[in-house]
Amino acid sequence: MTAGTNMTDIESDASKETVAAEETPMKAEEKRSDDAEEKNENGDSKGTIQEQVPVAVEEPEFVHPEGGWGWVVMLAAMWCNGAVFGIQNAFGILFMSLLKEFGSPTDDDLRFKTAWVGSLSMGMIFFCSPIVSVFTDLLGCRVTAVGGAAVGLVGLLASSFVTSLGPMYFTYGIVFATGCSFAYQPSLVILGHYFKKRLGLVNGIVTAGSSAFTVTLPFLLSGLLEKVGLQNTMRLLSILMFILMLAGLTYTPLLPKPVSSNKPGSRCPPMSKVFNVNIWKSLGYRIWAFGIPAALYGYFVPYVHLMKHVEERFGEDANKEVLLMCIGVTSGVGRLIFGRVADYVQGVNKVYLQVSSFIVIGVMSMMIPLCHVFGGLIAVCLLMGLFDGCFICIMAPIAFELVGSQNVSQAIGFLLGMMSVPMTVGPPIAGFLRDRLGSYDVAFYLAGIPPIVGGAVLCLIPWVEARRIRREQEEAAKDGTQEQMLEFKRNSGGQGDALAVKTATPESVI
Secondary structure, eight states: OHHHHHHHHHHHHHHHHHHHHHHHHHHHHHHHHHHHHHHHHHTOOOSOOTTTSOOOOOOOOOOOOSSTHHHHHHHHHHHHHHHHHHHHHTHHHHHHHHHHHHSOTTOHHHHHHHHHHHHHHHHHHHHTHHHHHHHHHHHOHHHHHHHHHHHHHHHHHHHTTOOSSHHHHHIIIIIIHHHHHHHHHHHHHTHHHHOSTTHHHHHHHHHHHHHHHHHHHHHHHHHHHHHHHHHHHHHHHHHHHHHHHHHHTTOOOOSOOOOOOOOTTOOSOOHHHHSOGGGGGOHHHHHHHHHHHHHTTTTTHHHHHHHHHHHHHHOTTSOHHHHHHHHHHHHHHHHHHHHHHHTTSOGGGGHHHHHHHHHHHHHHHHHGGGOOSHHHHHHHHHHHHHHHHHHHHTHHHHHHHHHOTTTHHHHHHHHHHHHHHHHHHHHHHHHHHHHHHSSSHHHHHHHTHHHHHHHHHHTHHHHHHHHHHHHHHHHHHHHOOHHHHHHHHHHTTTHHHHHHHHHHSTTOOO
């Protein structure tokens, strides 16, 4: 009994020691945890407890190369702009050859039908832009551009084998123009993958390519038409489209793709990717997308009817080509100058450059009937060309600022599509007024009104965007979470910091 009792006591003591040894680390751990929480509440803690407060891992922000392979992409995009719009703008040279090929230059009915080939071609480039933007989002810039250049090559090559005017509506007006549209728009989108700080300058250089081709290609085409004829000239122009196919291969995308919301096993893309409704949620973009087409109802009237007005005012012997040369050269210069200036203008304030271009072009349109000296018309054309370059070169940078890089493709596409309507309607209305009134004076006066009104509407965009940023900043400040602050900074396009400085001072006024 004594031995058994002693054994029992020993086993009992050992079990107590074991339990105590197991409880000691647990109590120590609980004590350290309580001390850490107490210090954290009192503000004495110098660190954070990761087990209690999980920190969300933020994806590293994309950094644009601002050069490197981007310079090759820039040259390829420059060739695209030059080839597409150089051929389109040189249709006046091909127009006379088409009249000689299919009839007589003095046949008014044939002139009307032939003019529609060029008008249909230019209109299709812009009309197809919303569709092109969807393909760009689904297939990427490279596939869309190369495929478009291939279609344009087939259309232009097929046009060289037609023997009547009818098939030209399809081969040149639809197939070639559709291919040009698919090749052109990706050249604007891909630049945002490589450049941000220099995006204005790069867009200026790229869009200046069309000015360079517009000035030089008519002289080349005139010589080719005299030596080899219309069909062989079109076949030689097809070489430009073949080079454009090779240029499209350089469009290597860099921006990270957004997370896809496709269901597992689903082959169809989500509807949000086919039709991006996010761009229409931005009030600033909606104002921009409707303000620019409104301004363009009178924008292109001088470019279409100026030559005929000069013949009526100064006679058929007047050197009309000098005016076209002035517009073309200064437009290229304006794209380079204002593209670089846009890089120094913060955020959506770039819109003010477009506002100034619309106002100047509107005033210059009204000045055309007042010029009774040919030198005055030259001065007007120099200013019109300069600010035309300003308007064109900063379209893409403004789109990037309004909707961001992930949504810019459809933002540009829908804008170009809406631009096709005033580009097609405005000049015929001016021609109708000329036929009714016997003079272009009233047509030019009225053509100056839409650009000025459209420019005034665009002035609302910076105010609307500043109000949106301030509202998002206040919401982020209320929540105070790190994730929303970082998201706000990304969406504000770098304007949030500047706005924060202003809102921090009660006396500041936006």
